[in-house]
Amino acid sequence: MEHILSILIFFPLLAGILGFVVDKNSAKAYGISVAAVEFLLSLWLWASFDTTNAGMQFGEFIPLISQFGISYNVGVDGISLFIVIMSALMTLLGIILLDESKIANMKNMIVSLLFLEMTMVGVFLSLDAIIFYLFWELSLVPMLYIIGAWGGPTRVYAAVKFFLYTFAGSLVMLVGLLTIAYLYHLEAGVWTFNLLDWYQLDLSVGLQFWLFLALFAGFAIKVPMFPFHTWLPHAHGQAPTIGSVILAAVLLKMGTYGFVRFSLPLFPDASVQMIPFILTLSVIMVIYTAMVAFAQKDMKQVIAYSSVSHMGIIMIGVFAMNAEGLGGSIFLMLSHGIVSGALFMLVGVIYERTGTKIMSEFGGLASIMPVYATVFGIMLMASVGLPLTIGFVGEFLVLLGFYEVSPLGTVLAGTTIIIGSIYMLTLFKRSFFGPVTNEKNRNLKDLNARELTALLPLVAIVVWLGVYPKPVLGPIDTSVKKLLVDMEYKARTPEAKETIISLQRAKEEK
Amino acid sequence: MIGISHYLILSGILFSIGFMGVLRRKNLLMLFFATEVMLNAVNIAFAAIGNYYGDLSGQMFAFFVIAVAASEVAVGLGLLIVLYKKYGSLDLDVIATMKG
């Protein structure tokens, strides 16, 4: 399987195009089959992945616009491998969760999802800046449609805001990418957007700084970092369940992934310089959005803001710049994807039944829907980072790594475990505990087979990776270490070099 | 002695007169007159410069400008006629349905 990556990227596209022909009533089955095949393919990728190799694997390189150095260039390493698998998994489960009786125009939904899957997988596998950008931008389109077509009352506003906000940021990023290519051209005399070539590029610290900012514009909005996060509550608030699931699970990860794949290795000095800035923003983001989450009345908004808060933790991990923090934050990307995806699914389940997401409409759901409450409880615990669930591993590692950067910051960011549990438990209490306050809810049905099929695998993963994260952490660790070594090698200023080294090892071993 | 500058400045002044006419005219027909003035003004300049260089190109250009002006008149008047048929007026304040 030399071309496994291309197959992974283009299979959903092809299937999506063919999906136009599929009969309306069979669309969901079609979607499930395609997504399942895609997921199996991604598992196959994992199976044939060489976990000891830190570099890029399964690389493919086809020049597209040779004169301008744009090529179709893909590859996978430990960092991207699992995000790709997660994307495939979440798409599959999301499609399974779709309710045929509630979703008008299922075929369009399936086709958009398959296109979306292509772009997601494409973003994480691209090693060419322009191809990366291509998938990056393209991912907005199906999402726009999904939010806009199946969303809530102000869906159009939310969808357009989502699109424009992200689009604006990424255009600045594009200028940054073009500048890098130009600088490479100046130095090497050839045009290329090949990321691996760019890694060799030696940039002055000043340039690094500005380029970092340019790329920051694109990534930070996507993450979304405070104060660029306001599109997210709108998008989540209006999006249909599947939209929120994919948005939270995968699309947000593009931003943090971008930082890992681009900002850190390309601009080691600037990254080191920017540590205080980013970390300050992130810590604000963690605390501030967690508090805003607490103030929410709408269940989904709580989870939306909690996503922002958790993304802050991921950012902290990325800029902790040591194997623990960085590895942890990549793991946290996965875990946040799984957990927030599951939580959005769960909110979707209750929304489908009652048509509302306002917590005061609920109360005492645990008595009526015990299984639902149990699954929700498990996800909640994973979300607040309970050990032996997937959420703990990443959060622990991130905070651990961050401690080496800033103890005070860690204490501040660490409050996430407190305020995180405050809003989550409050949500749980308001909706699930207490007597049944709303008579309408008395006859709600518990999770049905379809919903269980979508949710139980996530529960299993939450527990499995919480107990035994090694198969995932291993490859991540290998690649992250290489990344850090490269960064240190590439850093120009001695201060940056020193910072990177000093963040790496425990004092005992220095 | 009349130098090149005299001709050119005259040409410029005539051009400005035409220019001003174009700007102020609301009657399309009279606006066309003003454009003719402008083109004629330029022709003087061409002829003068050509003369001072002892070169025929200027005269050539002027010649073609005259041709262009003539063609424009033909097309312009054709347009005016259909316009007049539809709007019943040549006033620019009337012919202003498309805006925004």
Place this chain on the structure above:
Amino acid sequence: METLVYIALFAPFVGSLFAGLFFARSPKNIIVGIVNPALIFISFLASVALAFHVAEYGEVHIKMMDWISVGNLNIPFGFLVDEVSVTMMVVVTLVSTVVHIYSNGYMDHDKSFNRFFSYLSAFVFSMMILVMSDNFAGLFIGWEGVGVCSWLLIGFWYHKKDVTPDINPAISPSYAANEAFIMNRIADLGMLVGLFLIYWNVGSLQYDVVFEKLPHLADGLLVSIAIALFIGAMGKSAQFPLHTWLTDAMEGPTPVSALIHAATMVTAGVFLVIRANPLYSLDAVAGVSYFIAALGTFVAFYAASMALVNRDLKRIIAYSTLSQLGYMFAAAGLGAYWIALFHLAAHAFFKALLFLGAGNVMHAMDDELDLFKMGGLKKVMRGTYIYMGVASLALAGIPPLAGYFSKDAIIETAFNEGTYILWFSLVFTAGLTAFYSFRQVFLTFEGEERYKKYGFHPHEMYKYVLVAMSPLAILAVVAGWFQETFHEFIIAVLPDYEMSHHTHHNAWWLGLLVLAFAVSGIVIAYKKYAQKGENAFKQDAEVENGFLYKLLMNQYYVPYFYVEFIVKPYTVISEKFWAIDKAVVDGTVDMIAKVLYRTGDKTRTMQNGNLSSYLNWMGAGALLLILAAAVSAVMG
């Protein structure tokens, strides 16, 4: 031996899954009621076997598998069974077994019977991880695990609705559960910081590695680590100021209170300090240790004082638990780790017994908890009266019961260390302890039969439950007699603590003094609360309106303070932040869009459809260009 370790560890886990997966949705199933206690009992047997093994051959240290390994961090699932952990294991599994059996009776009519057992067994499992782990991360797993189980169990009757604090200070079980969880999380953050400090300075989280390297670290660092870990311990063991959750946790079913909030989980903090004794006994952190002792003493007194006036059967026991935890910390802080552990074990027995007895009373009184509505129950509940009497005697430190030995040792330690203020406080608190314990017992069982007024029809608990409680009763009596055996057993890992000659010399009158306090406490209680007829206890409005009474009744206004100065401001700030988020952060974005749009609307006027003005624009543009040209030419 590995097998035994795994049996001890996983038997409760199997029980939890068994009850949880197979019977979650079915109604009460007696199989669960049999299988789960049996599994815990197996775990107990394994623990006992391990204890003998350890006594003979020393510790068992096994590594099950890797857990997290990233960068230089390597955390395995490893288990260390040494004297300390095996003690805890035995205590935990023993109390758990009893509580499990007891729950059969207590939860008899509850429709969530199976769920209860599932949670309870899960708790035991978490607790076992906590005590058996061979590294700090593993400890943290258990630490959080018991937290969650505690959350689940406190909120077990989640369907109850929220009421105002003057009706029920805990508001509702689910509220209390959340409070407990969040309070614990605050402390956990401290614990995590401690872990981070250890990792970055030692490079490992394994106990053996860490303790070996600790002495080489800088003093300041050691102090930080000690403080951070102790903050963790404060939360779990409900030390001031993180203590309010414990009394509210009484919202949970009584077996839970017995097991979690008296015998086992709340002692985890003490366990942590004992486990980390190589750290706390370092000279560099002597200040911290002394602070621990002082705080423990303070809490001992502070909690006891609140217990004096409370009318709630379970809350009194909860305060007493707090108070006893204070004793344990006092001992641990003063370096007498083995004494702390000894008191921990003894306390587990009699306190669990006390709680279970209280459970019987509640069961009999239809979950009524107000002491003033009880009285004279001894007639119908003789067995329970005996149990609670014994437990209270033990708690009060009356020889030859368990409490006498363990508590006396602590008080003696305080004397021995020359910390006389602590010593006297502890002695005085012992008197208070005796008073409030017996106030409670007498109000419940002696005196007028006030319950009749309220129309209760109390009845004794099932026989088998009473039988099942007997091991605890026996242990509450006899545990103290094995002090020396335990001492020999435990000093293999814990530093020995011997009283000085001087203390030995004074031991007799010290003991007598404590006893005197205790007995007088009981006597006063008897006088006041056990009488019938004319002297019968009556509520005294004058006292109840007194400042002191109100202060104590309102728990020194600490919960009030928390609500007014933390919870409410937090809510308000959150709302404000949300408003800011919408108006300012999001508003700015929308503003940009609006400004652009309005500009578009404004500039539209330029396109007014009039050719003449178009021509003017064009002419002006051309002229502008030329003028700019002229200007730039002049400038250039």
Place this chain on the structure above:
Amino acid sequence: MEAIAFYVFAISTVILFGITALSKNVLYAMTSLAAGMVMISGFFFLLGADFLGVVQLIVYVGAVMALYSFAMMFFDATKDIKEKHGNPALVFLLGGLMALVFVVIFSAPIIGENMEALYPIVDGVGNAQAVGMVLFTKYLVPFEVAAIMLLVAMIAGIILAGKKMDKSLTTTVIEENPEDEILKESR
């Protein structure tokens, strides 16, 4: 001599074109335009461009003016068109500034000293002859294109003014030509 001629012509053209640009009456404007163009041809003769002068007279004064006259008749030019001027000052300001700029620019020495004429005016050769020579060699292509342009203008004039324009097929739904059915997509 030349100076006198120049100033006479100059002043008269400026006045005449001024009337063209400012007069309210179409007739005056047109008449002065025609007269001005005659004066312009005077300049051409003055500058030795005899051919151009003749062309100017024929084309402008002859053809163009004739066209305008016809058009004027068509538009019923006797009725004065009231021109509303929103901002007359601006117009004069723009025109005045433009003139000023020209004066400034053209006061600079525009003519190069050592320029070689590409198509020099040879002494003793008649202007028309010389022009013909250049026109039919170098400028043959533009000349032909100009022919096309005139053709275009002619066609445009004819069809725009034609009767066929009176009934628009664009806006009226007439019975569709059966032939157009072939283009109709089956809906």
Place this chain on the structure above:
Amino acid sequence: MLEPVKISLEALNLATLMPMLIAVAGGLIILTIDLIKENLHKSLYVMLTVLIILIDMGATLGLNVNDRGFFDVMLVDGIAIVTQIIILVASALFIPLALTSKRFHEYSYPEFFALFLFMLAGLQFMVSSDNLILIFIGLETSSLALYTLIALHNRHNSFEAAVKYFTMGALAAGFFTMGSAILYGLSGSLELNQIADALQARMIEPGMLALVIGGASFLLAAFAFKLSLFPFHTWAPDVYEGASAPLAGYMSIVPKIAAFVVSMRIFEMFIKLNVEWVQTSILVMAVITMTLANIMALVQEDVKRMLAYSSISHAGFVMAAIAIATTKSNSAVFLYYGLFMFTNLGAFAMLWVSRHKHKVHHARFDHPYEKFAGMINIMPMGAVVMALFMLSLAGVPPFSVFWGKIYIMSSAVDVGMIWLAIVMGINSAISAYYYLKLIVYMFLKEPSTTITEETVYYNVSKPLMTVLGLTVFATVASIFFVDPLLEYITHMVQVSGY
């Protein structure tokens, strides 16, 4: 006496004239056919025109690069050829749009096709010469034909549009001639290469700069009008609105690319002479144009008018490339227009497909946004196609316009004008709003009225679908042919010395 001139036919290099001659001949043939037999069906003329265009294209492709002909009046350099190809391809896509299933006035004239071909010839002359006279005549020929074509749509609007365009065009012609006169005065020549040499030699003379800049200003004004740069753009929205949709689309491509080439020839001469003022003012105009047009497009209610503003904005975008004046930026102009052509023509063709005889949905507009509400339900393929065009126009990769955009942005970055690249980026983001607006209407709104015979878009026909198919294909598959295209263009631009 004058010597008789003897010139061999070969020296004239008549081949350079071939493409234009074919177009002119074609026009004449059509006129002749009409003379012989009247009332022939328009499809005949359409196909004839397409054939002529194809033959023209063949002749164009057969031209030798950097050839001069006919006393050096003709200049067939790389950019001339590339431009002609773009013009011809756009024309070949434009003409079949006449074959709608509803009848529209202009296509009932065979003269329409003849005028079209003459216009083509004019444009071809205009781009393949560096002689100001020929440029002027070519420009005027094409413009006059174009005015007529617009008016032939035969509605109130179209006359108004044609007159507005015509009048402003006349003023622009005045500017052009005055600018040429000044240059002629400075250099004694009307050929750009000689003007360049002469100016080079005279630049040091005092006072020269004012004259040079003055001349440049007039020319700039003239071409800014043609390219619809601020503040000379005011005609564009009205003319686009008044013209028929395909013609509007055509106008946004063909006359503009021709004008771009001439601007390239003229203004880069100044830039190479280090007249910084020209560069600065072009940049300022370009930036204002793209921004202002974008902002005004935001508030439009009619899709066609929105597309008009969007075309203005795109022109501003590309004009910036002229100011950058490197080989890369010049190549980018052609790349951009080569790709933009497909998308924009496609978008206008979609409007054409949805055209009704009456203004069904709005008192004034043919294509208000409301008309497209719920199009996904009425005409799903049409909606998808239109959405693709909109995304492409917004610069979403991998659709065609994106490649042009990044190439221009990259060329801006290359000369250190990062601010310009960022301005372009932000403008793209703003523009995304109004493109999205249409997508929102098509996909996310319910149809405004119940679907009746009147509201269904049945102007569609096989030829239209073919054209749409081609444009969609080019828009979507651009990623695969950008490479050879770019290589070809860069080669052509390079050999032309730009």
